[in-house]
Amino acid sequence: MRLSSYFLPTLKNSPREADTISHRLMLRAGMIQQSSTGIYSWLPLGFKVLKRIEQIIREEQNAAGWNEMLMPTIQPAELWYKNNCYNDYGPEMLRITDRHKHNMLYGPTNEWQITDIFKKHIHSYKKLPSRLYHIQWKFRDEVRPRFGVMRGREFLMKDAYSFDIDRETAKINYNRQFMAYLRTFNRLGLKALPVNADSGLIGGKMNHEFVILADKGESEVFCQKDWLNADVNIDKFDYNENLQPVVDSYLKRYSATKARHDPVNCPIELGNLINLPCIEVGHIFYLGNKYSEPMGARVTCPNGRKKVVHMGSYGIGISRLVGAIVEAYNDKNGIVWPEKIAPxxxxxxxxxxxxxxxxxxxxxxxxxxxxxxxxxxxxxxxxxxxxxxxxxxxxxxxxxxxxxxxxxxxxxxxxxxxxxxxxxxxxxxxxxxxxxxxxxxxx
Amino acid sequence: MRLSSYFLPTLKNSPREADTISHRLMLRAGMIQQSSTGIYSWLPLGFKVLKRIEQIIREEQNAAGWNEMLMPTIQPAELWYKNNCYNDYGPEMLRITDRHKHNMLYGPTNEWQITDIFKKHIHSYKKLPSRLYHIQWKFRDEVRPRFGVMRGREFLMKDAYSFDIDRETAKINYNRQFMAYLRTFNRLGLKALPVNADSGLIGGKMNHEFVILADKGESEVFCQKDWLNADVNIDKFDYNENLQPVVDSYLKRYSATKARHDPVNCPIELGNLINLPCIEVGHIFYLGNKYSEPMGARVTCPNGRKKVVHMGSYGIGISRLVGAIVEAYNDKNGIVWPEKIAPxxxxxxxxxxxxxxxxxxxxxxxxxxxxxxxxxxxxxxxxxxxxxxxxxxxxxxxxxxxxxxxxxxxxxxxxxxxxxxxxxxxxxxxxxxxxxxxxxxxx
CATH class of the missing domain: 3.40.50.800 (Anticodon-binding domain)
Structure with missing residues (x-):
């Protein structure tokens, strides 16, 4: 590409609205431009990085055995009426009324929708496990969007889902994604570690956030001192093997997000406990039957009886990752891209x-x-x-x-x-x- | 890919809701699933075709000299207040109010937004021509969505834009896209021909639709009998050459969309005029200063004076193309994919x-x-x-x-x-x- 025919509007000075290094550098490098609060246009240079990251995530999701598909951005509100989720989600959900007065919403996540798709087509245990993912723009109407693309309102996310006959097989898929996340972040040049986390609005019985350390991180991890020593340079492995021992080796050290950490009952003595600023870049959930039960997503078992499926949900914030990577890779003169995602x-x-x-x-x-x-x-x-x-x-x-x-x-x-x-x-x-x-x- | 681990929910029987061959076949082949009226999920098989078409379009846009970027789906309403466009667009525009009571909308097209981006960064004739495009989901709240993905509400579109110092240079970019469209549709295995068309809501002073013939087409083209003989198998050519003679060779025969055709003043005698059902798959516009004038998108000329730029806008409906191609390529047993876009x-x-x-x-x-x-x-x-x-x-x-x-x-x-x-x-x-x-x- 010749610069003379490339749209690269770099800025000499730091824009006032930027509140973090990554936000400033992304604006100065002509990567993004704000459209409205928390909503950005990705100019050619930023777009290329976004696509590179997306492609690495896609390759690793495919390698782990997931099928790519695409759900729409606009969902019918009915999907969210179960368990009062539509109301519980609060003002972060962007609610829309179409010309025929139907209640719609811009999807903040897709658990209900994917469960609806699953239940319409899969009726037998023979078709399990089922593994689907998509990479799509989502919207959460944050009350105070900030840090540029790291906490935007319209954001790009990879969200994967799994459907299994029971808890044990669901755990196998959970472990596959766990390993896929280690591999993905590793390829992106990031040291991202799994942390016990709060499940928030998504819910479920077990979940881990993946975080990277960053001085200006908006989150905090509480962990034992040697937690950071975990080796993320995993070699090739076979997704069909039992991954539990490897997963356990990452979870043997204490770690918890601020929301999850309980100072009173923490098993680590104070002298061995540290807390560090970090940025969340991924989150995986074992959902059990939180969504499948109310939606009636059941399959016929070998014995002829019907059984509610066990689900997992696995997200990576792709647009947020661009900001997180710039936050981690820069010096006084600008951005310093890792080779694999450089534009x-x-x-x-x-x-x-x-x-x-x-x-x-x-x-x-x-x-x-x-x-x-x-x-x-x-x-x-x-x-x-x-x-x-x-x-x-x-x-x-x-x-x-x-x-x-x-x-x-x-x-x-x-x-x-x-x-x-x-x-x-x-x-x-x-x-x-x-x-x-x-x-x-x-x- | 093994079918045993692929999500391919084929249907034996034709779903009742489908109103065209392509819609029926796409549902039966497990390519799509309706989410709500005119809004679809793309299941893995359909998603792969969508991506293949997108990639061919991308390669041809890049080859023609356009820079890829990405604008968000949600736009601030203020962008549309010029020339009363916000009101004129009518109920097809999906209007949204966010939690802070700001008026937003799901972009049905991006002329205002791209002009806003251009004017913030480009101030000199030296930076022209400027050529940008993106591939993004758009929303038009059609009163009666139909024909499956061919007239959906949420749809994927490639829209490209050009900015030039005057009408003559704008015409050069218009011709580049004209040729890029011939090449693109040709690679997709389609015979798509340019037709004089009505400019509709987009406006502008000159425009051509690209249409393919289809028995159940929702549009009609009026043309002289030998219009169909135009050769679209264009060989390699240089985008930097004068493309006007080639473009003219396609436009020398009379053709007009139904909205544009004027039976009274038509230059073709009745015996030589035919009308054929067709599907619109692309539309290119020379916009003049329709958007740049009200937005104040001006550049400094060599003589130091300011001049309003001349714009062009060039769209291809990508999700609609999937339907159009299935409509054109099928037999009694199902779909018959052209090799280059087969999943x-x-x-x-x-x-x-x-x-x-x-x-x-x-x-x-x-x-x-x-x-x-x-x-x-x-x-x-x-x-x-x-x-x-x-x-x-x-x-x-x-x-x-x-x-x-x-x-x-x-x-x-x-x-x-x-x-x-x-x-x-x-x-x-x-x-x-x-x-x-x-x-x-x-x-």
Missing amino acids: FHLGLINLSVDDMTCRTASEDIYTKLCSAGVDILMDDSYYRPGVKLAIMDLIGLPWQIVVSPRHAVNKIVEIKNRRTGKREEISVEEVLTRFAPANQALT | FHLGLINLSVDDMTCRTASEDIYTKLCSAGVDILMDDSYYRPGVKLAIMDLIGLPWQIVVSPRHAVNKIVEIKNRRTGKREEISVEEVLTRFAPANQALT
Whole structure:
């Protein structure tokens, strides 16, 4: 992509409305723009990151055995009338009346709807387990949206669901998602750990939040001191094996969210207990029959009798993750993307676009890297050199290639690693072998 | 994918609520499920087709030079107050009041919002042309939703926008999209032709609908008899060339939508005029300054003066296209997907899952084709053979591989082309060379 034809409205100064580092940097890097309170447009750079994260989550959900589908954003209110949930949800639910005076709502979550779909089609134990997920925009009318996309009103979420014949098989699916979450966050470059949590409005009998530590986190985890030592670099494993021992190894240390933590009955002595600011990035629930019982989601068992199914629900806040990752990966000059979710793998900066030598070298590198499948942003703008370098640091691509008049005559460019700041002068030829190894797409 | 772990709730009988062939087939093939009137859940099979179409549209928009972004579904009502548009839109606009009593709406289209984004960031002619698009769910509260996903209320749309300094440069972008539409529909396997149309609520000074012919089309095109002979198999071309002559070659024959056609002043003599039922699948508009003038979207010109930009807007109904394609591609046994958008490239039917020879052969083919990157659905269910064959015809994958006890002992399978119905007996080895040529992913 050429910067001259890319919509990248970076800002030199921090917008006043931003209340966290990630919010400021996302606005300054031209990733998002506020549409109304807690609702954002994702400009091209932000959109690319959102899609990269979404794709990693999708791949891991598929690998864990879930089927992707898509439920609509607008749900009929009737789905929520069971157990008085429609009223209990309170003003966070965006209620809508359509032209025919039907009560509708913008889905804040999809447990009722997925149970409705399940019960219309699945009637026998032979079709279990059933595993479905979708990635869809949701709406919660927060009274005070803040932290940019981290606590927005319209937000993108992956929510998965499982249906099983009993508690034991439901636990198998719960464990699959538990492992899928460790793998997913690991691939995203995040150390996200499971924490015992409060089940809130979703309900259910067992649940874990996945949190990442962050100085300005809006939540708090109470845990024993060595909780942070848990190793999340899990190797390959087989989803069909018994995952309970691995899951247990993560849960053996005490941890609890603030809402869940009970100082009086905490089993950890005070000297060994710490509390840390964190950001919630995922939440998994074993729901039992909270939704299936009132909805009448039953299947025929081998003995011919009907049985209410056991459900699980598993969420990851995708748009919130973009903010959380920026909150975790930045320095004084801007964002520092982990390689796998960077919007472009590298930025090619032509410092002097009117210089024919620079232009020829830049175009040559650009063309060759593009055709090798490297996703690259070339700054071919007329900005001053200092501005160019500042913008490239701000948007935080993992690598920079700088083409300057001084070096271009000798077919030399400077490369810089954004994270380490380490610079090297290498030949144009070497750029190609370094960043576009034969037969290996980097992005 | 194994059918035993896939959520594919096919129906034997036609649901009563379905009013067109495509709606019936999409329900019977387990592609969609109605959530409320005109609002659907996309079950896994339908979702895959939706994504395939979306991806082809995305690739062609990118190739034409547009930047992908994403605007939210919920817009502030203020954006629509200009020119009284908020009131003029009528009850088709889904109006919402949030908890703080702000007027919001579920976007039926995004001209006002994109103009707002543009004007906040682009202030100089040097940044033009600007080309942005997004793929997002929209809502129009149709008084009578019908034809399944073809006239739904919540629908997925690609809408692109362009901003230019004057009418001439705006026309260049209009022509780019014109060509991108021909290419896109061509890749989707559709013969979609441009028609002079009424601009409706969007407005603007010039516009063309792209329509496909369909017996049960909800629209009508009036055209001269040889209009249908236009060749849409366009070869590669360069978007940077002057596209006007090519565009003109499509517009030289008379065509008009019913709303646009004026029988009194029609230049075509009656004997040469025909009218045909059709389905609208895309619509492109040259908007002039309809939105940019009231919004104050101006840029500084080379002479220092400010000038209102000229806009274009270009839509494709993605969810509607799924219905339109099923309407165009079916036979008495079910759907017949064009290869490029089929949810799976082939279906592997094990007719007798308890037969070890069949099972070994099926697993062998399945494993090898999967690792060769072929997207395949294996029916490993305990359904009766007749049911299996009927389901595979119904869901319309381009190829079927049938593994039966009679042939499996000799390492022979039967393959069937869904479109032609042609069958062949080939060896298991040949299956691999036929469907997974070395180093060539088929999907």
